[in-house]
Amino acid sequence: MSDKPLSLINVSHAYGTSAVFEELSVEIERGEFVAVVGPSGCGKTTLLNLLSGFLRPTSGVINRQGTTRMVYQSDGLFPWLTVKENIALGLRHLRDEKARRAQMKDLLELIRLDGFAGHYPHQLSGGMRQRVELARALAGETDVLLMDEPFSSLDYQTRLRMRRMLVRVLTERPRTVVFVTHDIEEAAQLADRILVLSERPAHLIKELRVGVERPRDPTHPTVVSTVKTILDELGLREDARELSAVK
Amino acid sequence: MFESRLVKEESSFIRTYIFPLGVALAFIALWGTLSALHLFPKSAFPSPMDVLVGFREEIVSGRLWNDLVASLFRVSMGFVLAVVLSVPLGLLLGHAASAREALLPAVNFFRSLSPLAWIPFAILWFGVGDLPVVFLIFMATFFSLVLAVMAAVANIPSVFFRVAADYGFRGWSLLWNVTLPAIMPQIITALRVTAGVAWLVVVAAEMIAGRDGLGFAIWDARNGLRTDLLVCGMIVIGIIGVLLDRLLVRLTHLPNVRWGYER
Numbered sequence: 001m002s003d004k005p006l007s008l009i010n011v012s013h014a015y016g017t018s019a020v021f022e023e024l025s026v027e028i029e030r031g032e033f034v035a036v037v038g039p040s041g042c043g044k045t046t047l048l049n050l051l052s053g054f055l056r057p058t059s060g061v062i063n064r065q066g067t068t069r070m071v072y073q074s075d076g077l078f079p080w081l082t083v084k085e086n087i088a089l090g091l092r093h094l095r096d097e098k099a100r101r102a103q104m105k106d107l108l109e110l111i112r113l114d115g116f117a118g119h120y121p122h123q124l125s126g127g128m129r130q131r132v133e134l135a136r137a138l139a140g141e142t143d144v145l146l147m148d149e150p151f152s153s154l155d156y157q158t159r160l161r162m163r164r165m166l167v168r169v170l171t172e173r174p175r176t177v178v179f180v181t182h183d184i185e186e187a188a189q190l191a192d193r194i195l196v197l198s199e200r201p202a203h204l205i206k207e208l209r210v211g212v213e214r215p216r217d218p219t220h221p222t223v224v225s226t227v228k229t230i231l232d233e234l235g236l237r238e239d240a241r242e243l244s245a246v247k
Numbered sequence: 248m249f250e251s252r253l254v255k256e257e258s259s260f261i262r263t264y265i266f267p268l269g270v271a272l273a274f275i276a277l278w279g280t281l282s283a284l285h286l287f288p289k290s291a292f293p294s295p296m297d298v299l300v301g302f303r304e305e306i307v308s309g310r311l312w313n314d315l316v317a318s319l320f321r322v323s324m325g326f327v328l329a330v331v332l333s334v335p336l337g338l339l340l341g342h343a344a345s346a347r348e349a350l351l352p353a354v355n356f357f358r359s360l361s362p363l364a365w366i367p368f369a370i371l372w373f374g375v376g377d378l379p380v381v382f383l384i385f386m387a388t389f390f391s392l393v394l395a396v397m398a399a400v401a402n403i404p405s406v407f408f409r410v411a412a413d414y415g416f417r418g419w420s421l422l423w424n425v426t427l428p429a430i431m432p433q434i435i436t437a438l439r440v441t442a443g444v445a446w447l448v449v450v451a452a453e454m455i456a457g458r459d460g461l462g463f464a465i466w467d468a469r470n471g472l473r474t475d476l477l478v479c480g481m482i483v484i485g486i487i488g489v490l491l492d493r494l495l496v497r498l499t500h501l502p503n504v505r506w507g508y509e510r
Contacts, residue, residue, distance in 0.1 A: 054409065070413055076406050079506035080428040089414045122506045 004063065005030050005144050005176045006051055011060030013046060019201035020046050024060070026195065026204070033170070033177045035187035037230060038197030044180040047197075048146045051178060066143030071133050074153040077121040083132050084108075084117040090139025107135040110169055127158040131165065138173055147179045151186065160218070163189055167215045184234075188226035189216050196233050206233045293475040298482070301475035310464070315483065317460040318449050321377055325384025326445045330438070333389050337396020338426065347397065354390050362387035362448050370456050379456040380449060387448040388441040395437030399430035432499070432507020439495045446488045461487075 006028040013020045020043040028034050036044050049055040052068050069090070070076075077086050087107055094100045108114045111131040121129050130150055137145055151159045163186060170177065181187055187194045188210060196206040208229060212222045231237040275295050282294040293301070305311035340347045340354075365386050369379035403426065411425045453462025461484050468476035499508055 052413075054412075070409070072406055072410070075404065076410050078407065078410070078425070078428070080431065080503040089410075092414060120502065120506055122509050 003030075003065070004028060005065045006068075006178065007063045008050070008057075009061045009063075011050065011057045011062060013043070013050060013055070013057045021057075022201045022203055024203065028176060028178065030176055031174050033179065033190060033192045035179045035181060035191035035194045036197060037181060037184055037187045037194060037234075038202060039199050039234065040182060042197045042200055042202045044182075044197065045148055048148050048178065048180055051144075052146050064144075067141065068144040068146055069137040069142045071130075071137045071145060071147040071150045073149045074126065074129070075121075076133055077129055077136075079121050082118050082120055083113060083124070086121070086132055087136045087139055090136040090142075093140055103139060107139055110138075110172065111135045111165070125158075126154050127162055130154065130162060134166070134169065138169070138175070142175065144176045144178070147177060149181055149183075150179075152182065159183070159186065164215060166190065171214075184227050184230045185218055185223070188223045188230070189218055189220075190214070194226070194230065196230055206230070290472055291474060293478055297475040298478045301473070301479045305476060305479055311479070311483065314459055314461045314464045314480075315487070317377075317457075318453065318462065319487070321380040321453075321460065322384055322442075322445050322449050324377070325381040325449075326388055326442060328381070329385050329389040329392055329441070329445075333392035334396055334434070337393045338400055338422070340393065340397040341400020351397075354393050357386070358390035358394060360386075363451055366452065366455050369452070373456075375456055375458055380452040380460070383452040383456070384445045384448050388445050391441050391444070392437055395433060395441075396430065399433035399437075400426065402433075403429045428503065432504045435495065435498045435504060435507075438498070439492060442491055442495055443488065446484075446491055450484055 004027050006026075008024055008026045011024045012022050024047075026034075036047060038044055046055065048070065050057055050062060051064070052070050053062075053064065078089075081089075084104065087104060088100070091100045091103055094103065104117075105114075108117055111134060113128060113131060113135075116124065116128065121132070124132070133150065151162045154162060167190065179187070179190060191210060194206075194208040194210065195204055196208070197203070198205045206229070208226060210216075210222060210226055212220065216223050228237065279295050282289075282292050286292070302311075336350075340350060362383050365383055366379075369382050373379040373382055407425055407429055408421075411421055416424055449460065450462035450465065453460035454466040457463035457466075461480050465477055465480040465484075468474070468480060498504070
């Protein structure tokens with residue numbers, strides 16, 4: 001067994017006869033922020049489900065060290081529970097009432113929702129709801145956060161704010177993160193390493209390291225050049241040139 | 248701003264209380280006018296005053312109260328029995344596809360059967376009194392409730408079960424903390440609909456299989472050609488029906504089910 005929090009060795013997965021991955025091998029370092037991008041339907045969410053243990057791979061080995069928690073696309077909060085009660089789900093393992101209360105206070109402050117503990121999810125904006133999801137997943141001693149397009153249902157400006165918030169939260173509470181997104185800019189702005197997947201059956205077509213400290217501005221030259229590289233890899237810049245030539 | 252809020256509150260008070268009261272008074276005035284015109288014989292069209300006198304008679308004799316209690320008792324028994332038995336069956340059908348395939352046609356068959364078709368058997372099996380009426384109310388509500396619970400369970404977003412598994416909910420704690428709260432808004436809606444049906448059925452059932460109760464009171468008034476008492480019964484039945492619904496509407500105001508009605 002390796003000491004990596006997550007590793008995939010020659011993992012293949014198929015739904016019936018339709019292959020999703022073929023021979024995928026990835027190792028994730030402790031404390032690393034890995035973003036996974038790729039065409040829609042390439043199996044990004046399946047990858048997270050394999051990493052979380054929700055799915056078993058058809059073949060290959062997945063090693064997992066410590067606890068993993070998933071942050072869902074949207075509406076993963078229980079609507080019949082308040083903000084506080086939802087976050088408390090993540091603290092269920094804490095026996096000591098005092099410790100639980102202290103953690104709750106910290107988490108609410110961390111996501112800047114101190115005044116909203118008694119609110120229900122439907123009374124919050126989309127961005128606030130995702131912050132609560134994040135707090136719930138962070139609660140307790142989670143080692144790995146698996147994030148499945150957590151900001152995809154938000155508008156662009158809110159997404160920018162959420163990225164900034166995520167960077168701040170991870171500085172205060174470092175975690176290993178696997179972040180699936182269709183948003184290439186988001187990946188370039190947040191990740192230490194970006195895995196670019198191909199169409200199905202997906203394999204790794206590019207692995208990029210972004211060597212700039214966070215927080216990074218979306219207009220930072222490294223972010224922009226990373227976006228360009230990924231677009232090239234996905235064959236999307238070519239399309240754009242063709243389109244402008246037609247016009 | 249303060250003033251405008253006052254005006255708002257005032258107008259909402261007028262809309263909720265004064266307008267409906269006005270409509271009721273207009274209706275009674277129309278009724279009074281029609282009865283004064285003697286379009287029908289007096290025995291077939293009682294005046295508001297006759298009904299008021301009838302009410303007094305019914306209240307003084309204690310009969311109205313007895314009938315009301317009898318009807319409410321039967322509705323509560325039949326309805327509570329239906330709720331208690333339909334929720335587990337609905338949960339089972341919602342979760343287990345094989346059980347659903349096996350039982351759904353039967354449930355649909357019985358739901359489509361008018362509960363009044365059971366009246367002959369209800370009397371043959373249970374005689375006259377509380378039991379046949381309770382049975383009929385049960386038959387009228389049980390199958391609709393099973394279907395409502397089943398549909399609600401089948402529609403629970405799968406992400407809730409994913410989250411539940413992530414946070415260690417299994418077995419009874421899953422049922423209690425996730426499944427039931429997730430279907431509660433739809434259950435409350437189904438309760439409102441079926442409670443309305445139960446209240447309709449109790450009147451019909453008591454007309455035939457009762458010896459007291461509001462339905463029997465109506466039948467008895469008709470047999471005695473006391474149309475004033477008949478209208479008394481109708482008014483009480485209508486008011487109780489509305490109150491029953493108002494009572495169940497209160498459930499929709501519970502903070503942990505509001506989400507089901509505000510999306």
